Amino acid sequence: MVKAVVLGASGGIGQPLSLLCKISTLIDDLALFDVVNTPGVAADLSHISSKAKIEGFVAAKGDMKGETEETESAKKNALTGADVVIIPAGVPRKPGMTRDDLFNINASIVKGLIEACAKYCPKAAILVISNPVNSTVPIAAEVLKKAGVFDPKKLFGVTTLDVVRAETFVQDISGERNTSKVDIPVIGGHSGATIVPLFSQAKPSVNIPSEKLDALVNRVQFGGDEVVKAKDGAGSATLSMAYAGFRFAESVIKAMKGEKGIVEPTFVYLPGVPGGEEIAKQTGVDYFSVPCELGPSGVEKANNPLGTANDYEKKLIDEAIKGLKTNIETGVSFAKK
Numbered sequence: 001m002v003k004a005v006v007l008g009a010s011g012g013i014g015q016p017l018s019l020l021c022k023i024s025t026l027i028d029d030l031a032l033f034d035v036v037n038t039p040g041v042a043a044d045l046s047h048i049s050s051k052a053k054i055e056g057f058v059a060a061k062g063d064m065k066g067e068t069e070e071t072e073s074a075k076k077n078a079l080t081g082a083d084v085v086i087i088p089a090g091v092p093r094k095p096g097m098t099r100d101d102l103f104n105i106n107a108s109i110v111k112g113l114i115e116a117c118a119k120y121c122p123k124a125a126i127l128v129i130s131n132p133v134n135s136t137v138p139i140a141a142e143v144l145k146k147a148g149v150f151d152p153k154k155l156f157g158v159t160t161l162d163v164v165r166a167e168t169f170v171q172d173i174s175g176e177r178n179t180s181k182v183d184i185p186v187i188g189g190h191s192g193a194t195i196v197p198l199f200s201q202a203k204p205s206v207n208i209p210s211e212k213l214d215a216l217v218n219r220v221q222f223g224g225d226e227v228v229k230a231k232d233g234a235g236s237a238t239l240s241m242a243y244a245g246f247r248f249a250e251s252v253i254k255a256m257k258g259e260k261g262i263v264e265p266t267f268v269y270l271p272g273v274p275g276g277e278e279i280a281k282q283t284g285v286d287y288f289s290v291p292c293e294l295g296p297s298g299v300e301k302a303n304n305p306l307g308t309a310n311d312y313e314k315k316l317i318d319e320a321i322k323g324l325k326t327n328i329e330t331g332v333s334f335a336k337k
């Protein structure tokens with residue numbers, strides 16, 4: 001029996017993600033939590049006749065920070081017994097809000113939700129979607145460490161949308177969309193220049209004309225901006241993010257159930273996962289997205305893609321590391337405040 005929980009289930013990402021979880025054949029119990037609207041989302045989805053039994057839990061009315069006793073008990077009921085927790089909770093940037101303001105709000109939301117996970121489902125796999133992932137994952141790790149329940153093999157920053165974009169955009173160039181699955185490792189972080197697609201390691205190999213490579217890499221790194229612009233200020237990627245989050249969650253669950261050979265790039269705490277120590281030494285950072293072999297207890301091995309990267313990609317990796325150092329430090333110092 002697998003219980004999945006979505007925290008932030010009423011949002012732009014949360015709702016389609018909850019829909020996908022509801023129709024998944026791998027999930028038996030699905031709990032939704034949000035500070036608003038979750039009973040409605042759960043009632044709506046409950047009319048779909050599928051395997052997962054769904055329940056919605058909501059914060060006390062008006063408790064937007066999710067801090068009252070009543071809210072605590074809603075979190076407890078949602079999270080107890082969870083095997084997998086997926087977190088797309090957050091706030092979108094509003095006019096007049098700086099990136100720092102947004103960071104502080106989302107960082108506090110993630111901190112509060114991870115504290116609840118530490119209390120009510122300390123053994124669950126935790127999949128963090130809330131941005132900025134490069135900082136929210138270090139925050140989550142610090143909170144779990146403080147609570148004495150940190151299992152680095154089970155804390156994942158979801159970077160699958162970068163992989164999905166790399167797969168899709170490369171097929172835009174070759175004109176072969178959907179004819180075959182192409183596997184492209186995307187490593188580093190989850191924003192802008194910290195994202196490094198390794199097209200040289202695509203399987204099967206892809207032929208990218210050299211004059212198109214810069215633009216392709218840039219499109220993967222800044223693909224989110226295309227969506228923000230097209231939505232004309234009304235939001236960022238939600239549907240493709242929900243798809244990517246779900247795809248990753250299903251991989252984690254399949255591996256939990258014993259399926260072998262599943263490898264997914266994900267942002268992990270390197271010193272805590274087998275094979276990660278060496279990558280941490282080479283990069284000089286403790287958090288990095290690398291292709292990870294998944295198993296019943298989470299990350300079984302972090303694969304090191306650095307040695308096989310070509311010179312062009314090595315430069316991108318160096319750039320990514322610079323940005324990541326600052327992002328990670330921001331997260332760790334927020335959590336320690």
Ligand code: APR
Pocket residue numbers: 007008009010011012013014033034035036064065066088089090091092106109112113129130131132235236237238241
């Ligand atoms: N606990 C639970 N849910 C919360 C909390 C909280 N403390 N605070 C906010 N939420 C909920 C909101 O009520 C909302 O339903 O999180 C949801 C966020 O949804 P949207 O505002 O629509 O944002 P969305 O586009 O889904 O993005 C969410 O994911 O990719 C990231 O950058 C994105 O950090 C952002 C997050």
